[in-house]
Each structure stands twice: as C-alpha cells, then as structure tokens.
Amino acid sequence: MEERGKLAREAGIKLAATDTKTRNQALLAIAKGLETHKAEILAANEADLKRSQAENLAAPLLKRLVFNEVKINDVIDGINSLVELNDPLGATKLATELDQGLDLYKVTCPIGVIGVIFESRPDAFVQISTLCLKSGNSVLLKGGREALETNRMLCKVIEDATLSAGIPKGFIQNLESRDEVNAMLALDNYIDLIIPRGSNEFVQYIMNHSNIPVMGHADGICHVFVDDDAQIPMAIDLIVDSKTQYVAACNTLETLLVHESVAKDLLPPLKKALEAKNVHLKGDAKVLKIIDIEAATEEDWKTEYLDYILSIKIVPDLISAINHINTYGSGHTDVIITNDNEAVKTFMTLVDSAGVFHNCSTRFSDGFRFGFGAEVGISTSKLHARGPVGLDGLLSYKYKLLGHGQCVSDYASGQSHFTHQPKNTDCPV
Numbered sequence: 444m445e446e447r448g449k450l451a452r453e454a455g456i457k458l459a460a461t462d463t464k465t466r467n468q469a470l471l472a473i474a475k476g477l478e479t480h481k482a483e484i485l486a487a488n489e490a491d492l493k494r495s496q497a498e499n500l501a502a503p504l505l506k507r508l509v510f511n512e513v514k515i516n517d518v519i520d521g522i523n524s525l526v527e528l529n530d531p532l533g534a535t536k537l538a539t540e541l542d543q544g545l546d547l548y549k550v551t552c553p554i555g556v557i558g559v560i561f562e563s564r565p566d567a568f569v570q571i572s573t574l575c576l577k578s579g580n581s582v583l584l585k586g587g588r589e590a591l592e593t594n595r596m597l598c599k600v601i602e603d604a605t606l607s608a609g610i611p612k613g614f615i616q617n618l619e620s621r622d623e624v625n626a627m628l629a630l631d632n633y634i635d636l637i638i639p640r641g642s643n644e645f646v647q648y649i650m651n652h653s654n655i656p657v658m659g660h661a662d663g664i665c666h667v668f669v670d671d672d673a674q675i676p677m678a679i680d681l682i683v684d685s686k687t688q689y690v691a692a693c694n695t696l697e698t699l700l701v702h703e704s705v706a707k708d709l710l711p712p713l714k715k716a717l718e719a720k721n722v723h724l725k726g727d728a729k730v731l732k733i734i735d736i737e738a739a740t741e742e743d744w745k746t747e748y749l750d751y752i753l754s755i756k757i758v759p760d761l762i763s764a765i766n767h768i769n770t771y772g773s774g775h776t777d778v779i780i781t782n783d784n785e786a787v788k789t790f791m792t793l794v795d796s797a798g799v800f801h802n803c804s805t806r807f808s809d810g811f812r813f814g815f816g817a818e819v820g821i822s823t824s825k826l827h828a829r830g831p832v833g834l835d836g837l838l839s840y841k842y843k844l845l846g847h848g849q850c851v852s853d854y855a856s857g858q859s860h861f862t863h864q865p866k867n868t869d870c871p872v
Contacts, residue, residue, distance in 0.1 A: 444623060444626035444627060444630065445626075445630065445633075447583070447613075447616055448556070448583075448627070448630040448632070448633030448634060449633055450612070450613035450616075451556045451581040451582075451583060451613050451614070451616060451633060451634070452555070452556055452581070452633045453611070453613065454581045454611040454612065454613035454614040455553065455555050455556050455579075455580060455581035455614070457611040458553070458576075458579050458580070458581060458610065458611055458614055459532070459552060459553045459555075459579045461579065461609070461610070463530040463532075465608065465609050465610070466530075466576055466577055466579070466610075467526045467577075468608045468609075469576060469604065469605045469608035469609070469610045470522050470525055470526050470573055470576060470577060471522075471523075471526060472604035472605065472607055472608045473522060473569075473572075473573060473576075473600070473601050473604045473605065474519045474522040474523060475604070476600040476601070476603060476604040477515055477518065477519055477522075477569070477597075477600060478515075478519060480596070480600050481512065481515055483596055484510065484515060484593065484596050484597065484600070485510075485511070485512065485515075487592040487593045487595070487596040488508070488509070488510040488511070488565065488590075488592070488593040490592045491508060491589060491590055491591060491592050491593050492505070492508060492509065494589075495508060495589045498589075500589055502750065503690070503691040503749035503750055504562065504563045504587070504589060504691075506690070506691040507562070507563035507564045507691050508563045508564070508565070508587075508589055508590055508593075510565040510566060510590075510593055514565075514566050517566065518566050518569040518570060518817075521569075521570060521573070521811055521817045522569070522573050522817075524811070524814075524817075525573055525574070525577050525817060528577070528834065530577075531551060531577065531578050531834040531835065531837075531838055532551055532552060532553065532578065532579050532838075533550060533551065533552075533870075534550065534551045535548055535549070535550055535868075535869040535870045536549045536550070536551060536840060537549035538865065538866035538867070538868055538869070538870070539863060539864065539865055539866060540862055540863070540864040540865075540866050541844075541861055541862065541863060542849065542854075542859060542860070542861055542862050543862065544846065544847040544849070545844070545845070545846045545847070545849050546844070546845045546846075546866060547842060547843070547844050547845075548842070548843045548844075548845070548869075548870035549840050549841075549842055549843075550840060550841055550842075550843055550870050551838045551839075551840050552579070552838065552839055552840060552841050553578055553579035553580045553837070553838065553839065554578075554580055554635045554636050554837055554838065554839050555580060555581070555634075555635035555636075555839075556580065556581045556582075556583070556633055556634045556635050556636075557575055557580050557581070557582050557583070557634070557635065557636045557637075557638060557819075557837065558582075558583045558584075558585070558627050558628075558634050558636070558637045558638070558655070559571050559582060559583070559584050559585070559637075559638045559639075559640070559819060559820075560585045560624060560637070560638070560639045560640065560641070560649070561584075561585070561586055561587070561639075561640040561641070561820070562586070562587040562589075562640065562641060563586070563587050563589055563590055564586075564590070565586070565590050565593040565594060565597060567586070567640070567820075568584055568586055568590075568593075568594050568597050568598070569597060569601070570810075570817035570818060570819070571584060571817075571819050571820075572584065572601050572615050573601075573817065574817055574818070574819055574833065574834060574837060575614075575615075575819075575837060576605065576610065576614065576615075577834060578834050578837040578838060580837055581613065581614045581615070581616075582614070582615055582616070583616045583618055583627060583634070584598070584615070584616070584617055584618065585617075585618040585619075585623065585624050585627070586617075588619075591619060594617055594619075595617060595619070598615060598616075598617035601615055602615055625652070628649065628652050628653035628655065629653070630655070631653070631654040631655045634655050635655070635656070636655065636656050636657075636658060637649055637653060637655045637656070637657045637658070638657075638658050638819055638820055638832070639657065639659060640820045646659040656827075658820075658822050658824060658827060658828060658832070658836075659822065659823060659824050662693075662747040662773040662775070662823075663692070663693030663694055663695065663697070663747055663773060663775040663776070663821070664697050664698065664745070664746070664747050664771060664772050664773040664775065665685070665693075665694060665695060665696050665697055665698075665772075665773075665775050665776045665777060665778075665805045665808075666696070666697070666698050666699070666700055666764075666767075666768050666772060666777045666778065667681065667682055667685055667696050667699050667700070667777075667778045667779075667780060667805065668700040668701075668702075668758075668761075668764040668768070668777070668778065668779050668780065668790070669682075669699070669700070669701045669702060669705060669709060669780045669781075670702050670705075670761060670764075670779060670780060670781035670783060670786050671702040671704040671705055671781075671783075672781055672782050672783055673702075673705060673709075673780040673781050673782070674780075674782065675705065675708055675709055675712070677780065677802065678709060678713075678780045679709070679712060679713050679716050681778070681780060681802070681803065681804050682696065682699060682713060682716075682717070683716050683717060683720060684804040684806060685778070685804045685805040685806055686717065686720075686722055686751075686753050687717075687720045687722060687751070688804065688806050689806065690749065690750060690751055691749050691750075692749075692806065693747075693749075693775065693821060694775065694776050694798075694805050694806055694807075694808040694809060694821070695749065695805065695806070696753065696778075696805050697746065697747055697748055697753070697754065698743075698744060698753070698754045698755075698756065698767075698771070699753060699754070699755045699756070700755075700756050700757075700758050700764045700767060700768070701730075701755065701756070701757050701758070702757075702758065702759075702760070702761075702764075703729070703757050703758065703759050706729070706730070706733055706757050707733055710730065710733045710734045710755070711733070711734060714734045714736070717753065720751070721751050722751045722752070722753055723737070723751060723752045723753070724736040724737065724752075724753055724754075724755060725737045725738065725739040725740075725743050725752065725753070725754045725755065726738070726739055726754070726755040726756070727739050727755070727756045727757060729756075729757040730755045730756065730757055736755075739754045739755070739756070744756070744767070744771040745771055747773070761786050761789060761790065762789075764779075764790075765789070765790060765793045765794055768794050768796070769793075769794065769795050772794075772795075772796060773823055774795060774796045774797055774823040775796060775797060775798065775808070775821060775823055776796060776797065776798035776799075776800065776805045776808040776821075777794050777796045777798070777799055777800070777805075778799075778800040778801070778802075778803065778804070778805055779791075779799075779800075779801055779802075780801075780802055781801070781802070787801045796823075797821065797822065797823055797829045797830035798830055808821065808830070808831065809831060810831035810832070810833045813831050813833070815831060815833025815834060815835075817833065818831040818832055818833055819832045819833075819836065819837065820832055822836065843870050843872065845870075845871075845872070
C-alpha cells in the first residue's frame, strides 16, 4: 500500500504541472470510453446487483447501486459540463505589491493526493475521479463491496482513457478491501486529504484512526419548515419532491416541521399526496390529532431514513423550528417555505447548515445542479469546504513572491519600506 501511495504522490506532482488542454482532453477521453464500454459496464453492474440482492442488501443501498444507461449518460453529461468550466488551477486570488519590485500573489493549486471512501454509488466513482483530474489531484477510491465489479470496470476505463491522453500512471487507483482502507489511513506521508461519505459513526471512525485531515460528509438529516403564511399547494409540491424525487440521496427530506397555524390546512392533503407515493408517515402527538399516522419517537428526529419514510412535527413558531433543526439536523440542507422575507432572513441566518434554501426543494443541494460539474460529496463541516464539494473544494493555494534581490534586513533597519498596495494583475509565473 505504501508503494501505491508513493505512486499517487508522484503522479499528483506531475498532474499539477499539466495544462488545461491536456486535462480536458483526458476528460473527453473518459466520456468516450464510458460510451464505448457501456455494455461491459452494464454487465458488471448487473452482476453486482444480482449478488447484492442475494445477500439481502438494504433497499436504499440497492437503489444507489443501480448504474443503468440513464445514469451512464448522466455522468457523461457531467464530464462534458466539467470540460466547459474554467481551469481551476493557477488562478490568482490575491495580488499585492509589498514594495516596488516585490510582488506577492496567492495562486490556486491542487491539494495533492485525495483518498475517498464511499458506498454503493458507481456514478460517484466517475464524478470523484473526473473532478480530481480537472483539479490536478491524484485520487485513491474505495467504493462499497457491493459495487466491486462495476467500480473495477470503471477504473479500467478511466485509467486507459487518461493514460492515452498523457495523464501520469497512478493518478487513479481503486481500492477493494477494508485492509487497504486501514493501510491508506496510515499514509499521512503521501495522502493529503481523506473524504469519507457515510454515517456520523463512520466519519468519526476515520477521524480517530488517521492523522490525515478529514473532510466529513456525514448524515443528511434534511428538514423543510412550512411557515404560517406559506402557500399550501406550493408547500405540498416541494415536500413531495424533496421526499420522493430520489429517496436514497443524502439531500432527501427526512423531517417536516409545520407551523401550528397551517397544520390543519396542510396535513390532510399532504398525507394524501405522500401516501400516493407510498411514503410512510410518522408524527408527534399534535400531528396525530389531525391525521391518522404512526406515532414518532425521539429517535425519529435523529434518523436519516433514505427510504419512503417521513417524520412530521408541529411547532409553535419560527424560532422553535430553527432550534429543532440546529438540535437534530446534520448541517446538510434545510428549507423554509414562506412568503415572509423577514422570516427567510432569520431562518437563513440562524440555521447552522451548509445549505439553507427558500421556497425550493432540498434536492437542489447537489454539485451538478449548482453548476460545479459534479461533486466529490457534500461536506457538513465548516473548515476548508462546505456544502457540495466541487472543484473549489479540491483546491489549495500557494503564495508566490517575486522580487529583485530584496532582503528583510533592509526593512528591519528602516532603509526600505513596505507599500502593501493591491495590484490588478495575474501572477506571471
């Protein structure tokens, strides 16, 4: 495993020096490879599905495991969108004249080597690897055992395509066992960042067993709060979409909060609309007085179902809704449905989440929908990157100082003086 880490580090250094054209050509080669080898990819995924069904894999994971022709076409579209984005590397974020002939530039660069651990979704394998390629990072990927054959095929397609386009060998590596993951967590000399996608417990395990910085993507316990002056028909549409458009995603609605003044108008038609989509409803004592559903427990407010289950709670006011979200939420995505602009401002200021939305579905919390091309994951932490992690979240920066023989002793003695004037030029090197 140490040799693989060393290879990834060497490939990452070479990759950081490639130009925009080379990386974009490699991305187009991947898109072409996915199209050319579509039949083999579909066959590999079918084998994974059959094995996982025989092993009684949980329904949400089975749904995420599916990598059919529609999803292949979606990832190809994502790659093409990624090609159209500006090169994230070498961008000047700050330019300052420290003194005449002594210029400081803050310039974007790759993080280096990134390890990503995720479950089920083969489309994530493609999205992560292509984002890392565009941003000049090497990547070690560990998907779930359930997607073994699909990920193995995808890695071969991506590796063959990128090698043919001049990308260094070792830029992408596919890990297939837990032992390899544990070994990877010890490679702090070679790996710069770990991105685990899974439960809070899983993310904590990774943090506790590695000295490598971790960017956590934990549970997606997402909320919608229907305020007292919300438009009921719009609220129903948004709730149904947030819950059922793709039920196994981390940005799916899990808990609905309803202002007590609109509960009687909203809940009966909402129950009908959700039950038509086979959603099982749970509610607190106040909800049960309005609609006949299962009683919710304390544990339901803490649960990411990733299934056709929704918990509902009636709250007396906006602040109570905010307090519930900040107590039980995972900091992922939370929505307010209202026509009151002051309520929107309060909600968006006080809710401590990566995504705070107004009058739209939780399902918009997605790198592709945000125009990032795709996403490595959604970060629920606050440092480095937050929310959908696209290209910007895979970048670091370096300071480039360009001088003409200046010495600090001249400034310490007072012979020379700093000017600290902003410049409007890009770094020339």
